Amino acid sequence: MRINSLRLQLLAWVVLPLAALAAINLWTSQRNALATADLVTDRMLVGSARAIAEQVAMADGVLDATVPPAAIEMFDTGDRDSVYYRVETAGGRLLTGYPDLPVAPGGKSVEAAYRDHPLRLATLSHAVVGAGADSPIIVTVGVTLAGHDAMVKRLWLSAFAQQLALVAIAGVLVLLGLRRGLAPLIRLRDAVRSPSRNELDPIQVSGAQSEIRPLIDALNVYMERVRAQMAAQRRFIANAAHQLRTPLALLSTQASYALRESAADQRQEALVALQASSGKLARLAEQLLTLSRAEPGSRRPRADRIDLTEAARQVLETHAPNAIARKIDLGLEEAGPVPVIGDGTMLREMIVNLVDNALRYSTPGGSVTVKLTSAAGEAELTVTDAGPGIPAEEREHVFERFYRVAGASEEGSGLGLAIVREVVENAGGSVTLCDAATGGLVVEVRLPLA
Numbered sequence: 001m002r003i004n005s006l007r008l009q010l011l012a013w014v015v016l017p018l019a020a021l022a023a024i025n026l027w028t029s030q031r032n033a034l035a036t037a038d039l040v041t042d043r044m045l046v047g048s049a050r051a052i053a054e055q056v057a058m059a060d061g062v063l064d065a066t067v068p069p070a071a072i073e074m075f076d077t078g079d080r081d082s083v084y085y086r087v088e089t090a091g092g093r094l095l096t097g098y099p100d101l102p103v104a105p106g107g108k109s110v111e112a113a114y115r116d117h118p119l120r121l122a123t124l125s126h127a128v129v130g131a132g133a134d135s136p137i138i139v140t141v142g143v144t145l146a147g148h149d150a151m152v153k154r155l156w157l158s159a160f161a162q163q164l165a166l167v168a169i170a171g172v173l174v175l176l177g178l179r180r181g182l183a184p185l186i187r188l189r190d191a192v193r194s195p196s197r198n199e200l201d202p203i204q205v206s207g208a209q210s211e212i213r214p215l216i217d218a219l220n221v222y223m224e225r226v227r228a229q230m231a232a233q234r235r236f237i238a239n240a241a242h243q244l245r246t247p248l249a250l251l252s253t254q255a256s257y258a259l260r261e262s263a264a265d266q267r268q269e270a271l272v273a274l275q276a277s278s279g280k281l282a283r284l285a286e287q288l289l290t291l292s293r294a295e296p297g298s299r300r301p302r303a304d305r306i307d308l309t310e311a312a313r314q315v316l317e318t319h320a321p322n323a324i325a326r327k328i329d330l331g332l333e334e335a336g337p338v339p340v341i342g343d344g345t346m347l348r349e350m351i352v353n354l355v356d357n358a359l360r361y362s363t364p365g366g367s368v369t370v371k372l373t374s375a376a377g378e379a380e381l382t383v384t385d386a387g388p389g390i391p392a393e394e395r396e397h398v399f400e401r402f403y404r405v406a407g408a409s410e411e412g413s414g415l416g417l418a419i420v421r422e423v424v425e426n427a428g429g430s431v432t433l434c435d436a437a438t439g440g441l442v443v444e445v446r447l448p449l450a
């Protein structure tokens with residue numbers, strides 16, 4: 001059985017060892033009680049034997065052994081014990097008492113069985129003046145064990161009651177202590193559960209101990225982080241909705257315009273514009289989707305071994321027609337495979353966005369070069385163009401979502417570089433923007449080599 005309650009566990013840890021200690025203590029106190037009862041009984045036996053012995057005297061030339069009643073009555077403790085005695089001469093002649101009563105050897109008290117009863121015996125030798133060879137006489141007194149056992153029981157029971165009371169009191173005190181000690185934890189639980197709490201408000205628990213306070217602090221820090229993330233998400237959704245609204249409104253206007261136009265060529269013109277707008281909208285939706293996929297936690301993290309050179313080659317192939325249309329010389333500089341670990345789809349998406357930017361913002365007739373190198377455990381991918389570049393004060397901002405440099409020549413959604421940074425950072429790398437020698441922009445991506 002497993003106890004899941006902290007309170008019960010702590011109680012068990014205190015009370016069970018205590019009970020074990022009490023049990024050991026009970027065992028020793030039982031032995032002590034026995035020793036005490038033995039001692040008391042033996043003293044009485046010796047006292048009784050002495051009282052009998054002192055009454056033995058020579059009367060008219062014979063040994064007279066009259067047993068004084070007090071010697072027997074001292075055992076009358078109300079436990080109905082039987083007392084046996086035996087008085088004999090040094091030569092072994094019985095003077096009085098029970099002839100078959102055993103004798104305790106060497107003046108020690110012993111336990112013996114007599115007439116089917118256990119018995120405690122003491123034997124005493126006593127010199128009698130004038131008794132000649134009959135002196136010293138041997139007096140043995142025995143008593144059954146009822147009084148002795150009752151004494152043991154009484155002594156032991158009181159010890160038992162004390163121990164029991166001690167364990168019970170300790171248990172109650174521990175329970176009270178636990179109730180007090182665990183109260184902040186219970187308050188924490190209630191505070192977290194409370195339906196009246198505003199979802200991610202910091203939790204306050206009064207009287208929390210130093211062991212619990214870090215837990216509360218960690219919880220509050222965690223909730224603060226979640227709250228910041230939720231706020232970022234809300235901002236992003238609001239932004240995205242806003243970005244979608246403008247082209248959608250434009251689309252609708254263009255559609256009504258086309259519907260109103262009766263002249264075939266003007267209607268044609270309106271439809272072409274409409275097609276261009278819907279293309280842009282599709283691109284925006286696609287970029288949003290890519291960005292949401294690039295966010296950590298949105299996809300199962302993949303750690304494929306990807307050859308960046310091969311990925312770049314594929315991207316350049318698909319963008320070749322685009323480059324030809326813009327009269328841009330699109331080239332690849334590579335020196336063999338550059339293996340990195342990451343999500344292949346997202347890494348390709350990253351290269352697509354860089355090449356797309358380079359082609360779109362370059363002036364026609366220029367050149368775009370994608371270069372791949374690997375050195376010192378790092379893969380480096382650079383995309384160099386001969387366009388206008390990005391002013392230094394804009395360089396940090398262009399990585400923000402939906403941020404576009406004012407007056408950019410081409411239309412776009414402002415998500416491309418945000419996607420690039422997200423993908424690169426997820427793969428453990430970094431991305432920087434620099435000036436190209438030819439005046440354009442160089443985007444440098446560094447990733448750890450596989």
Ligand SMILES: Nc1ncnc2c1ncn2[C@@H]1O[C@H](COP(=O)(O)OP(=O)(O)OP(=O)(O)O)[C@@H](O)[C@H]1O
Nearest residue numbers: 357358361389398404405408412413414415416417
């Ligand atoms: N190679 C480049 N040369 C000059 N300016 C650039 C270049 N790449 C990006 N920029 C500037 O940085 C801004 C942000 O680029 P980003 O790729 O994030 O968005 P976008 O290209 O406008 O939209 P999207 O790529 O999502 O369609 C762009 O608006 C552009 O002004």
Ligand SMILES: [Mg+2]
Nearest residue numbers: 357412416417
């Ligand atoms: Mg872009």
